[in-house]
Amino acid sequence: MRKKENVEKKLIESFKELAKRTPIEKITIQEIVEGAGVIRPTFYNHFHDKYQLLEYIFKSEVIEPVKPLIHNDMLDDAVVLIFVQVLKDKDFYGRAYRLEGQNSFESIVKNSLYEMLLDFIEEDSGNKESRYKLLSHDMLANYYSVFLAFIFITWIRDGMIVSPQEMRDLFNYIKDHSLYEIIREME
Secondary structure: OOHHHHHHHHHHHHHHHHHOOOOHHHOOHHHHHHHHOOOHHHHHHHOOOHHHHHHHHHHHHHHHHHHHHHHOOOHHHHHHHHHHHHHOOHHHHHHHOOOOOOOOHHHHHHHHHHHHHHHHHHHHHOOOOOOOOOOOHHHHHHHHHHHHHHHHHHHHHOOOOOOHHHHHHHHHHHHHOOHHHHHHHHO
């Protein structure tokens, strides 16, 4: 393992260990570096702050494994994998979702999903444009990232008791049906 990856791994492990007993907003950089056995400047060689570290963790553990599925038109499998990856570290993500405010976990999730989806949309659609003026690549990526982030955060908040496959089915159900159809089926 390269030295940079080794340091990042130590910082991640320290951060996750601290998050088991301390709310993320109260964890200090000093506590993270002490737990990792590195000096403070080393942290800043890798991350600007603990929120960037949290974003890095989410992207490397959840988003990166999903990208190959997205790029191979395996959206259903990708949605399941998002939930499966979080279940692997249920305790950590169960605490991370509580982070609110300017650097909320929800915004990290939404932005990470947005970047991944925009990448996919731009790669997959090339220069094609929609017949609707306002329906841009950006709007489409934003819409689906907000939608998926909402379902994802709700699932975590509710204790992750529903299986990843059921979450995929819920995502597809809402995605594929009009509001009118869903309301009618609820009656």
